[in-house]
Amino acid sequence: MKLPTKVKIVDVGPRDGLQNEKQPVSAEVKIGLVHRLQDAGLKEIEVTSFVSPKWVPQMADNAEVMHGIQRKPGVRYSVLTPNMKGFEAAIAAPREEWPDEIVVFGAASEAFSQKNINCSIAESIERFAPVVAAAREKGIDVRGAMSCTVGCPYEGEVAPERVGMLAKLMKDIGVQRVDVADTIGVGTPRKVRAAIEATLAHFGVDHISGHFHDTYGQALVNTLASLELGVWNFQSSSAGLGGCPYAKGATGNVATEDVVYMLHGMGIETGIDLDKLIDAGVYISEALGREPNSRASKAIRTKRAG
Numbered sequence: 107m108k109l110p111t112k113v114k115i116v117d118v119g120p121r122d123g124l125q126n127e128k129q130p131v132s133a134e135v136k137i138g139l140v141h142r143l144q145d146a147g148l149k150e151i152e153v154t155s156f157v158s159p160k161w162v163p164q165m166a167d168n169a170e171v172m173h174g175i176q177r178k179p180g181v182r183y184s185v186l187t188p189n190m191k192g193f194e195a196a197i198a199a200p201r202e203e204w205p206d207e208i209v210v211f212g213a214a215s216e217a218f219s220q221k222n223i224n225c226s227i228a229e230s231i232e233r234f235a236p237v238v239a240a241a242r243e244k245g246i247d248v249r250g251a252m253s254c255t256v257g258c259p260y261e262g263e264v265a266p267e268r269v270g271m272l273a274k275l276m277k278d279i280g281v282q283r284v285d286v287a288d289t290i291g292v293g294t295p296r297k298v299r300a301a302i303e304a305t306l307a308h309f310g311v312d313h314i315s316g317h318f319h320d321t322y323g324q325a326l327v328n329t330l331a332s333l334e335l336g337v338w339n340f341q342s343s344s345a346g347l348g349g350c351p352y353a354k355g356a357t358g359n360v361a362t363e364d365v366v367y368m369l370h371g372m373g374i375e376t377g378i379d380l381d382k383l384i385d386a387g388v389y390i391s392e393a394l395g396r397e398p399n400s401r402a403s404k405a406i407r408t409k410r411a412g
């Protein structure tokens with residue numbers, strides 16, 4: 107089967123990666139990570155979220171981080187906005203500091219929707235609709251993250267039909283592209299493919315991305331399974347940072363370093379300089395006082411030291 111020849115990666119480390127950190131991480135360090143990622147060739151970076159600081163204290167410096175980044179031409183910067191309050195905060199800054207894309211985030215599981223954003227799936231769509239309309243009216247793109255597309259920490263397995271239902275709801279309110287997220291990293295290739303196929307009923311393959319947490323070590327194989335369906339957009343975190351504070355037991359996203367190593371090894375272009383990416387992962391890991399959670403990073407650094 108013909109695989110995509112190019113892949114676009116959104117590094118979600120500054121947002122998904124750091125939102126779950128218990129220790130304080132300064133805005134300066136977050137900005138430093140964004141700068142290193144764009145220097146490594148990342149063309150899309152999920153920078154922060156405009157959510158309630160009571161729910162996710164680590165993202166309370168959202169405006170400071172957006173203000174502090176020096177933008178690189180050709181790079182797109184996205185932020186999470188769960189409601190109008192978040193959207194208004196994201197565009198309270200001068201226009202040059204606005205995000206290029208906002209992300210509304212819903213779930214294919216009712217229980218997770220309640221735990222993460224304190225409302226039902228139907229209510230979440232009602233909240234997102236004006237956010238999507240306002241963003242598009244201002245020329246800001248809109249992505250929809252779909253959590254728990256294969257499994258939920260509270261409900262267990264999630265049927266692909268539920269993913270299809272959520273994708274349709276997102277499409278109907280004007281969301282332009284969606285992330286099929288395995289929030290707790292329980293998915294295996296057939297299940298992930300089923301979730302993607304359910305999404306393909308509503309979004310073209312160019313508008314679907316894979317967002318795989320690596321809790322059970324399945325994220326790379328799920329990435330490959332998605333590539334086989336023609337998916338060429340993926341989200342990952344440098345140094346394998348991350349997890350959702352409302353998804354108990356879930357670990358980080360698949361490490362961007364590991365995804366890039368696999369893709370380059372398969373002859374698939376990413377535009378990313380793996381060496382610089384590894385250094386970005388080392389930078390943030392040192393700031394957090396631990397080793398990067400990436401096998402490729404470890405292997406390449408061992409070889410470098412050799």
Ligand code: HMG
Nearest residue numbers: 156157158161162188191192222223224251253287289350
């Ligand atoms: P709520 O408590 O139901 O909201 O929270 P509310 O409208 O009733 O307001 C309560 C208070 O929050 C008020 O303040 C509001 O002003 C304030 P008070 O009067 O009590 O002082 N508030 C806000 N403050 C700042 N920014 C806002 C905002 N909205 C209300 N945007 C809410 C509802 C959605 C806000 C809350 O549940 C929340 O912030 N949840 C975010 C949870 C989150 O960020 N989770 C992680 C991101 S999702 C994820 O990681 C999954 C993903 O990676 C994909 C995957 O892997 O699955 C994307």
Ligand code: MG
Nearest residue numbers: 122287289350
């Ligand atoms: Mg996530």
